[in-house]
Amino acid sequence: MTDAKGLFSSNPDKCAKAVARLSYNAHLGHPKPELLPAIVKLLGHRETNVRCVATWAVAEYAKMGITSGKALGQLVTLLRDPEPNTRGVATWAIAEYAKNGLIRNEATRHLAELLKEANNFTQKWAAEAVVWYALHGHTYNEILTTLVPLLQSSEPEIKRWAAEAVVWYALHGHTDDRAYPVLVALLEDAIR
Numbered sequence: 001m002t003d004a005k006g007l008f009s010s011n012p013d014k015c016a017k018a019v020a021r022l023s024y025n026a027h028l029g030h031p032k033p034e035l036l037p038a039i040v041k042l043l044g045h046r047e048t049n050v051r052c053v054a055t056w057a058v059a060e061y062a063k064m065g066i067t068s069g070k071a072l073g074q075l076v077t078l079l080r081d082p083e084p085n086t087r088g089v090a091t092w093a094i095a096e097y098a099k100n101g102l103i104r105n106e107a108t109r110h111l112a113e114l115l116k117e118a119n120n121f122t123q124k125w126a127a128e129a130v131v132w133y134a135l136h137g138h139t140y141n142e143i144l145t146t147l148v149p150l151l152q153s154s155e156p157e158i159k160r161w162a163a164e165a166v167v168w169y170a171l172h173g174h175t176d177d178r179a180y181p182v183l184v185a186l187l188e189d190a191i192r
Contacts, residue, residue, distance in 0.1 A: 123158050
């Protein structure tokens with residue numbers, strides 16, 4: 001198992017590099033599913049860089065449909081990590097899990113908070129996660145009021161995912177009258 005070499009090194013940098021290698025291989029289409037449980041254990045590592053890289057690897061694996069129920073619970077916890085980059089990557093991983101139909105209701109409240117973060121990476125992935133949650137019928141009223149201001153974001157990806165989430169919420173019977181004029185303006189811009 002040379003791929004696992006360094007995964008549990010006492011040196012956090014070696015550990016992070018080993019996880020990054022596995023993440024990169026997964027990104028290239030060569031995941032090692034048998035190592036996912038070892039990567040999941042690192043989600044709780046004391047060092048921020050190890051947690052962040054392990055979270056990235058879990059997201060890469062989830063993109064390929066390789067998931068772990070144990071990881072999902074830890075990802076929800078990481079949505080409150082003190083490090084913004086780790087929160088952002090955990091939000092991406094939650095979105096990837098939601099695409100696979102793996103949902104944790106307690107994540108919804110945290111996603112509402114993450115939509116308010118100044119970090120564009122986190123906002124974009126939180127908005128996408130909200131779309132996938134809504135697609136699977138999981139909605140949370142507080143999220144809708146948080147999404148409406150994002151419809152006017154200067155970041156096109158945030159605006160796009162927020163608009164899609166607002167539409168899915170409307171399809172589930174949750175509406176906010178403030179969203180309609182903004183959505184109409186977005187559609188008019190798209191037509192021009």
